[in-house]
Amino acid sequence: MLTRLLYVSTAVGPVTTTVTGTILRSAQTHNAVSGITGVLCQGRGVYLQVLEGERSQVDALYARIALDKRHGNLKLRQQENIQARRYGKWAMAHVDMAYLPDAGAAYSAQSNFDVYSATAEDVMARIDALVAAGKVMNAPVV
Numbered sequence: 001m002l003t004r005l006l007y008v009s010t011a012v013g014p015v016t017t018t019v020t021g022t023i024l025r026s027a028q029t030h031n032a033v034s035g036i037t038g039v040l041c042q043g044r045g046v047y048l049q050v051l052e053g054e055r056s057q058v059d060a061l062y063a064r065i066a067l068d069k070r071h072g073n074l075k076l077r078q079q080e081n082i083q084a085r086r087y088g089k090w091a092m093a094h095v096d097m098a099y100l101p102d103a104g105a106a107y108s109a110q111s112n113f114d115v116y117s118a119t120a121e122d123v124m125a126r127i128d129a130l131v132a133a134g135k136v137m138n139a140p141v142v
C-alpha cells in the first residue's frame with residue numbers, strides 16, 4: 001500500500017547550506033534504498049516535507065526523522081493512501097522557499113499563512129507551486 005505523508009517542523013539552530021546538504025545526502029542515500037520519494041522544502045525556519053512510499057517504509061522513516069535534533073515541534077499534517085506518487089522523480093527533491101518571492105512572502109512572519117494552522121491541502125498546494133515553478137535543487141532522478 002502506497003502512502004503519502006506531509007509534516008511540518010521548526011528548525012532548531014541555523015539552517016545552513018551544510019546542514020541542509022547533510023540532511024539531503026542522508027535522505028538521497030537511504031530513500032533510494034527504501035523506495036521513498038518526496039520533497040523537502042525549507043526556509044524561514046520551517047521545514048515542510050512530503051514522504052511517499054510503502055506505508056511501512058514511510059512510517060519507519062518518519063519515526064526516525066521525528067527523533068532528529070535538527071528540528072522540533074513536528075506536526076503530522078496529512079497521511080493518505082495513494083494510487084500514484086506525486087514526486088516520484090525524486091529520492092528527495094529540495095526546494096528553498098526563499099527562492100520564490102511570492103511563496104517566501106507567504107511564509108513570512110508578516111503573512112497570516114502559517115504552515116501549522118493552514119489546511120494541509122493549502123500547504124500541499126504551495127509545495128506543488130514551488131515544484132512547478134522549477135525551484136528544485138539537488139534532485140537526482142531515482
Ligand SMILES: Cc1cc2nc3c(=O)[nH]c(=O)nc-3n(C[C@H](O)[C@H](O)[C@H](O)COP(=O)(O)O)c2cc1C
Nearest residue numbers: 023026027028030031047049064065068070071092
Ligand atoms: C527536516 C529533516 C528531513 C529529513 N529527511 C530525511 C529523509 O527523507 N530520509 C532520511 O533517510 N533521512 C532524513 N533526515 C535525516 C534523519 O533524521 C537521520 O539523521 C538520517 O536518516 C540518519 O542517517 P545517516 O546516519 O546515514 O545520516 C531528515 C532530517 C531532517 C531534520
